[in-house]
Amino acid sequence: MQETFTGTTVEEAVQNGLSSLNVSEQQVKIEVDDPGKKGLFGIGRRDAVVNLIIIDPELKRYTLTELKDNIQKNAGNEEEPAVVTDELVEEKVIEEPVQQAEERQKAKKDLSASADGTLQYLIQILKHMGIEATGVVATKSNEASINLDSVDAARIIGKRGHTLNALQTVAETHLQQTHKGYVTVMLDIENYREKRKGTLENLALNMAQKALTSQEPVQFEPMPNYERKIIHQVLMKMKNIETYSEGREPHRYLVIKSK
Template sequence: MNPKIFKGRTVEEATEEALKTLNEELENLEIKILDTGRNGILGLGGHPAEIEVHILGGAKSESEKPKKSTRKPKKDTKSNKISTKKESNQEKKPKKEIKSKKDDAPVSVEKDPEIEKTVGKILNNLINATGLEADVYVREQMEEGSIVFELEGKDSGLLIGRRGETLSSLEYLVRLMASKTLDKRANIMIDVEDYRLRRKEKLENIAVKTAEKVSKTGKRITLEPMSPADRRIVHMALAELANVSTQSRGEGLHRKVVINPVDD
């Protein structure tokens, strides 16, 4: 089929719109970035991102698509420092450990050294190109089968952006670049000084408190617009509750999570 053009505030949002419209998984699409948008990796305003999408042969039908797995607990492990611009004399603070809701032991998955090396190089090149000062680390513990890279330094906060939008775009771009370079899917996550952990805890707290209110009043509540990653956190936080259900409504940047009461 002919290629289609999708736009969004970021490359990730444009890709999300493409996945939703075409009803395909990311691995079934060939994506060419026409314009990353003026915000790029610095979160600055400007024109939207634009991508060109081709559907590859052998795309899976909806019934064949695998279900997404739930997030495994993150462990306080950060080991390999890929490069250093400036060493700090201050001792690094220990990472907070995420406790699982269930007592399931995390599944041990071996890292791919080729992905680790390639992504580390890409990240360092991007950071150097922006003139920012940040160090790149690799955590020992993987999450959902993904290698976790962490950025730390006096300028690392600039890579987060509003509600993590810049961080999400950076992660997507690095993953795409690494996958193209290696000719295989690079499963990675990028975090900045535990931002994703803090954001996850905040969203889970909001979700639980809102669910309690919905259960007491019997009235649905619609949360503010969220990114796909944030909506997933809310859905997963309430997935096992019997007295409420969740669904996503809206289009594009205005897509929200709705928490509904469930009749006994």
Template sequence: MIKEAFGKGATTEAAIEAAKSELAAPEDADVKFEVLKTAKKKTLGLFGGSLAEVRAYYEVPDEIKKPEPKPVKNQQPAKNEKKAEPKKQEIKKESVSDKKVSSAEEERTVGEASKAAEKYIKSILDGMGVQDAKITSNEDSESVYVQLDCGSDYGYVIGRRGETLDAIQYLTRLVINKGKDNYKRVSINAGNYREKREDTLRELARKNAARVKKYGRNVCLDPMNPYERRIIHTTVQEIEGVDSHSIGSESDRRVVITLAEGFKATNPSNGRGRRGDYRRNDGRSRSKTTEAPSRAPRSDLEGTLYGKIEPKAKEE
């Protein structure tokens, strides 16, 4: 076995002394030295230069290890002594009572969002001065559904094109999902407004799709929320010869109905320059004009913009 140590110094002699001191070999040891690196002087006494490095080592005879005594073998157990059997891992079975408790907790969790939605919507309606409004709700694992029956105040709660109802729905969704891990959608209906609005949008999509197929000119609809745009897109997909896509951003996002690729308009010469058309000229310009209303707008409070809004019929 070889023991070694290293030393550094300004000169080779200094490095040897440092290595000997580090090695601490006995006086009778045959110490040998190996110069690994010689010292270099600094340029102008300021730059560069390096220390000398020396390795000192000597050989030590290996120690002869004495054989360790072999351990005495344990006596064999008596024949009548039984070996300990490994314990079987106990598998706990969920009792019926535990299942009932977990299902009850799940029901409470499911009902929590709908109750919070009802409470918040009632506070909004009270602030709007809507009296005797009836609020019913139900929910599943993904959504909360709320039905409002407002008597003669439907137009006030719904607003122009459902803007007030959509705002209440948006705020309610924020409230019930605040601080929750499982996000839930919220759908609020006042009377049968959602059904009537869906019918109106589908008819609007079919009417403008027929116009595009006839004249071959794109039609750009008014801005809509994502739910209403989805209804338009779904209806257009069912009509052969036309496509649809959305343009704009945020509150100004709207649907454009176009002639499908490979289809030709049935009467392309007519309809040129009509008001309300969405025109394109190689993507360089577009224009949309609207007629000024010829009469005063109908009152939102009376609900006449949507026809007669009635309480949703109960399923028998």
């Protein structure tokens, strides 16, 4: 019982599959067919592709089609939608989407302009550090991705990404102030974030084994929220391991222990 789903990221593809099948992550086996690619300004972008395989014994008795039919039957118990006149339909279908589209386009342009300003701000900071760099910006919804390029990439990254993380915090603060709204920033150079993700996933599994063997809590070094989230996501699939965070930012750290 296997079905394929896509998304802009692996996580989004998995969530699309879980929502479509109306199952939890513990009830399926996840196989990543293609991790996807962000591309540059949408050029060369490729969706992530995952396969979800039902592993729950109770769900194995049903085919994917039967599961979807059951979901649709349950959805059919909802209240009947209100009757809308032609006049109201015309107003909703024509006028509201046009207005919303214009507002979204304006917000996108404003965020893009603010993100470009933040990139220039970072370039000036790096110049004061004696580092020449350039970069490109991509925005989506309330997220901004800034990808730097420099011959001094190692200095920008710093030990275990500490310098890059600090610059990301500066960039996020600057962008939120200039854009006047909540925006998350992902700052990267030479695909460091993806490489770091693989390192953290391996670290999570090794530390989990250590916690199981010693039967004592194991503490990680302080790390940013999105890095702690990566470890949480890896270990949440292990029923005999629990994770929690302690401390205050920027010194908040993750602890894992056996149940």
